[in-house]
Amino acid sequence: MNAALVIQELTVAYQKKPVLWHVNAVIPQGIMMAVVGPNGAGKSTLLKTAIQLIKPMSGCIELFGQNHASALQRVAYVPQRLSIDWTFPITVLEVVLMGTYASLGWFVRPGHKERKRALDALQAVEMDTYADTSISQLSGGQQQRIFIARALVQQADLYLMDEPFVGIDAPTELLIVSIMQSLRDQGKTMIIVHHDLQSIDTHFEWIMLLNVQCIAYGQRDRVFTQENLAKTYGKHVAMRI
Amino acid sequence: MYAELIAIMLMTTIACVVPGVFLVIRGMALMSDALSHALLPGIVIMFLLNRQCTSFTLIIGALCAGLATVVLTEAIMHTRQFKKDTAIGLVFPLFFSIGVILISLYARTIHLDMDMVILGHLVFAPFKRFIVYGNDWGPQALWMMSAVACINGIGTYIVYKELLLASFDDTLAYTSGFRPRTLHYCLMIMTSITCVCAFDVVGALVVVALMLVPAATAYLCSSNVVAMMWHALFFGVSAVWGGCLLAYTMDVSAAGSLATASGAVFMVVFMIHYVHLDRRHDVRH
Amino acid sequence: MLCFDYTLCIVIVCMLFLGCTAGLIGAFAFLREQSLLGDALAHACLPGTAIAFILASGADRFWLMFGAWCSGLCALVSINLLRRTTVFKMDTILGIILSVFFGFGLVCITMAQQYALPQQSLLTTIIFGNAATICMYDCYIVLITTCMLALHVALWWKELKLTTFDHVYARTQGYSVGCYDAFITLLLMATIIIGLRIVGVILMSTLLIAPAAASRLWTSRFSTFIGCSALFGACASVIGIMISAAFHHMPTGPVIAVVAIMWTLFSLVLTKGNKYTVS
Numbered sequence A: 001m002n003a004a005l006v007i008q009e010l011t012v013a014y015q016k017k018p019v020l021w022h023v024n025a026v027i028p029q030g031i032m033m034a035v036v037g038p039n040g041a042g043k044s045t046l047l048k049t050a051i052q053l054i055k056p057m058s059g060c061i062e063l064f065g066q067n068h069a070s071a072l073q074r075v076a077y078v079p080q081r082l083s084i085d086w087t088f089p090i091t092v093l094e095v096v097l098m099g100t101y102a103s104l105g106w107f108v109r110p111g112h113k114e115r116k117r118a119l120d121a122l123q124a125v126e127m128d129t130y131a132d133t134s135i136s137q138l139s140g141g142q143q144q145r146i147f148i149a150r151a152l153v154q155q156a157d158l159y160l161m162d163e164p165f166v167g168i169d170a171p172t173e174l175l176i177v178s179i180m181q182s183l184r185d186q187g188k189t190m191i192i193v194h195h196d197l198q199s200i201d202t203h204f205e206w207i208m209l210l211n212v213q214c215i216a217y218g219q220r221d222r223v224f225t226q227e228n229l230a231k232t233y234g235k236h237v238a239m240r241i
Numbered sequence B: 001m002y003a004e005l006i007a008i009m010l011m012t013t014i015a016c017v018v019p020g021v022f023l024v025i026r027g028m029a030l031m032s033d034a035l036s037h038a039l040l041p042g043i044v045i046m047f048l049l050n051r052q053c054t055s056f057t058l059i060i061g062a063l064c065a066g067l068a069t070v071v072l073t074e075a076i077m078h079t080r081q082f083k084k085d086t087a088i089g090l091v092f093p094l095f096f097s098i099g100v101i102l103i104s105l106y107a108r109t110i111h112l113d114m115d116m117v118i119l120g121h122l123v124f125a126p127f128k129r130f131i132v133y134g135n136d137w138g139p140q141a142l143w144m145m146s147a148v149a150c151i152n153g154i155g156t157y158i159v160y161k162e163l164l165l166a167s168f169d170d171t172l173a174y175t176s177g178f179r180p181r182t183l184h185y186c187l188m189i190m191t192s193i194t195c196v197c198a199f200d201v202v203g204a205l206v207v208v209a210l211m212l213v214p215a216a217t218a219y220l221c222s223s224n225v226v227a228m229m230w231h232a233l234f235f236g237v238s239a240v241w242g243g244c245l246l247a248y249t250m251d252v253s254a255a256g257s258l259a260t261a262s263g264a265v266f267m268v269v270f271m272i273h274y275v276h277l278d279r280r281h282d283v284r285h
Numbered sequence C: 001m002l003c004f005d006y007t008l009c010i011v012i013v014c015m016l017f018l019g020c021t022a023g024l025i026g027a028f029a030f031l032r033e034q035s036l037l038g039d040a041l042a043h044a045c046l047p048g049t050a051i052a053f054i055l056a057s058g059a060d061r062f063w064l065m066f067g068a069w070c071s072g073l074c075a076l077v078s079i080n081l082l083r084r085t086t087v088f089k090m091d092t093i094l095g096i097i098l099s100v101f102f103g104f105g106l107v108c109i110t111m112a113q114q115y116a117l118p119q120q121s122l123l124t125t126i127i128f129g130n131a132a133t134i135c136m137y138d139c140y141i142v143l144i145t146t147c148m149l150a151l152h153v154a155l156w157w158k159e160l161k162l163t164t165f166d167h168v169y170a171r172t173q174g175y176s177v178g179c180y181d182a183f184i185t186l187l188l189m190a191t192i193i194i195g196l197r198i199v200g201v202i203l204m205s206t207l208l209i210a211p212a213a214a215s216r217l218w219t220s221r222f223s224t225f226i227g228c229s230a231l232f233g234a235c236a237s238v239i240g241i242m243i244s245a246a247f248h249h250m251p252t253g254p255v256i257a258v259v260a261i262m263w264t265l266f267s268l269v270l271t272k273g274n275k276y277t278v279s
Helices: A043-050 A069-074 A092-104 A112-124 A140-153 A170-185 A197-203 A226-233 B002-025 B029-049 B055-078 B084-106 B114-119 B140-158 B160-168 B170-175 B180-202 B204-219 B225-250 B254-276 C006-031 C035-044 C046-055 C061-085 C090-114 C122-128 C136-155 C157-165 C167-172 C177-218 C222-246 C252-270
Strands: A005-014 A017-027 A032-036 A058-063 A075-078 A158-162 A189-193 A206-211 A213-219 B129-132 B135-139
Touching: A005 A043, A017 A043, A017 A206, A032 A043, A032 A170, A032 A197, A043 A058, A043 A158, A043 A189, A058 A069, A069 A075, A075 A140, A075 B170, A092 A112, A092 A140, A092 B160, A092 B170, A112 A140, A140 A170, A170 A189, A170 A197, A206 A226, A213 A226, B002 B029, B002 B140, B002 B160, B002 B180, B002 B204, B002 B225, B002 B254, B029 B055, B029 B084, B029 B180, B029 B204, B029 C090, B055 B084, B055 B180, B084 C035, B084 C177, B084 C252, B135 B140, B140 B160, B140 B180, B160 B170, B160 B180, B170 B180, B180 B204, B180 B254, B204 B225, B204 B254, B204 C090, B225 B254, B225 C090, B254 C061, B254 C090, C006 C035, C006 C136, C006 C157, C006 C177, C006 C222, C006 C252, C035 C046, C035 C061, C035 C090, C035 C177, C046 C061, C046 C090, C061 C090, C061 C177, C122 C177, C136 C157, C136 C177, C157 C167, C157 C177, C167 C177, C177 C222, C177 C252, C222 C252
Parallel strands: A017 A213, A032 A189, A032 A206, A075 A158, A158 A189
Antiparallel strands: A005 A017, A005 A058, A206 A213, B129 B135
């Protein structure tokens, strides 16, 4: 079976400043992996390079063994909440429906089937009563939920999420984690940029420590050590593991 | 004749509203101002190359200038040294100034008068007729603006979901295989064509008013983009009605009246919005 | 061949100081990301000018400026109101104010034309200014404005620096940020109104943006940035005048605008990769 993500000698630089440097990793399918590291470590850049939004200076990322745009059909990307314009005049259902557009192609409008899929996804995130609400009226947790619903509708095999747990309430966090874990149990792969080291134990079984270079990655028990954390964050982090 | 004037104003407003809605929701409102100024050198150069001044060649010239504006603005933004506002504020005065210099140097004696460029010649529009095989089909401007309105409407209808997606979340648009950059350029071309055709009728600055103000008014009372379009059309038509009234009773610039009336409609809707505003909920993020 | 006659000298001196002032206040506007605010305010001065023209039955400088000032203030108040009470992005607000005020101005101008007042096209004057009719009076006004501006900026230097850079922190330190905001905006308006009659809307807006943008590329230090911006503004004006004086039928305003912007674009190419990035 193809690995979900194969990163080979990936280097991404911006204006002579390296953001990712000779990163190598093979990430298998069916796991839930956290990508952690300090600010400016290149975590978001890694995700964006995976979906071919950013061109690497050298090296490559392969999705399910393929290097071209058709592989993107199997990937769902959930961006940081801050990068979205929440004053846009659009309803919750319309946002979730956008996840179906890729399967429809050009010029075809979403029909009943797509609406049903969208409503089912909204039900899974407990937001079905908000289907016709304008997104400007949502709280942080609700915003994140509709993005998860949109990702669900895409029926992808690989889910890339950029800091989905920032600024949301505890019930939403638990709900999202349970959805992710059930997706993982179905054989999907989740790669999540995560900011909170305390919750690594409960949520993730794989971890990648990134600080421009890949310090270590793999199963949490093996990789999430004091020594590796010190290398990633410098000497300041003390964790009770 | 007044009926034709009103018909021209109506079709111009309808043609402008469609790209206007997308410009407002994409946060690119001032591109309409930039484009309407920057089209000038395109028109002038075409005119200098070919002294006939037919509408079609002017549209081509203006389109080239419009595309050049967009490309240069994006190139400046791409260097990541300036924000979008600054990039826009550098490019369109450059183009406009070049246009004015060219006019002053080479085209002073012809009727490409600056007043006309800014004001448009709405009142003269019914006099330029569309004559085919000796039959008078009505004012040229009416046909032109109707054609533009149709193209804008049909074009938007066909790629509505792609435009919506690219406007809201261009990353998802990209990964779904819809090319957001191509759509962006298509929207810019649509805006440029609308600008140059409406230029002739209402002048540079009122085009901006017609594009932005009904759309912004609709933004205040719509929760989705389709509703916004219909509301914008309604507010645009109200502005035409009000503008005609103003122009007729006070005998003032028809184009200016159109812009003023759209502003008046906006003020009314804004006051209703303000009264209903929930003071506890901070709308600014 | 350039003839250094008296008129040209006055024009050069006047434009030198105007360019300097515009560069100076434009630098602050640039840092506050209010570059296009100047453009919108410049367009918004039209209805006030036209109404003043009608009421004063002619082109009395003082009344025209007063009219422009009132109009500009209305626009400012409207912009702030819209900003506080709607979800519109700033450029939508600027676009609305700019076009509606300007459209209303067109209505007022055509009303003025009905009165058959003896004056050349007011509209063309507003858009392009009338550098050819600069006289000593204008020169004095610009000179006084520049001195006042420089004085105030020097007096409130550290407060302006702080409130421009981080207004949240400034507030926690007890500074009345709203006052300084209003102060800069009023200085901006004053510069625009002084300059409008001389150089018109498009050039005024360019002089507020281009020298500041160019200056930002060359330096990262606050004081150097402000100084450079004033310098570039002054240089662009003088060079533009020299060029337009050297050729027949070259309009002054657009030439200055082209010089200022081309310098910014050259700076962009020359300083590539040196400095900061914006998101």
